[in-house]
Amino acid sequence: MKSGLKNWDGSGSISSTLSGKAKKRHDDYYDLARAAHPDDWEDRELDGQMLYESSGGIPRGAIKKADVISIAREKKLRPLSSASFRQTIQENEELKRRAIQENEELKRRNENLQKIVDMHGRLFLALFKEMGKELP
Known part of the structure; x- marks a missing residue:
């Protein structure tokens, strides 16, 4: 989760300058971690499988076609x-x-x-x- 990594404070929570997309990914991962390990989710190492599932389950850095199309429409390519x-x-x-x-x-x-x-x-x-x- 490269996006927003610079915005972590010392307590482990994220600052308010984090982008909406990065914050959503962060929250989705923590929700999954809390559901899987309710007692000690904060003490656990980063779980790759949960990260994979929370990011939509697309392997090896692939991206969704709909995301690319929406970005292309926003940028009005010249x-x-x-x-x-x-x-x-x-x-x-x-x-x-x-x-x-x-x-x-x-x-x-x-x-x-x-x-x-x-x-x-x-x-x-x-x-x-x-x-x-x-x-x-």
Whole structure:
């Protein structure tokens, strides 16, 4: 229970500056400890299983999805707008434009080469026809 740890006073109780969430976790743990060991709950070591149960039973530091959603709604998240991010976006757009232009140029070259190949094919046919021979 990291939150609110600095706010403990010498008697073992918490000061009033503790956040509401930390105070609730603290109170939930103490209620569970009192219920489990009514005679000597104050003298016992911190019980990990009770701490696990009082915090909602989520293992290994996992968090509840609803908590994350509510925090995200409270903070009204903004899109990234840093200079480096904008620069990256601009570079990406420029690379896309270049790729499209190069692709169009390659298509034109391919069409021209195909026309040349077709023309050469017709020339060979005409030459062999004039010579009276067939193409091999």
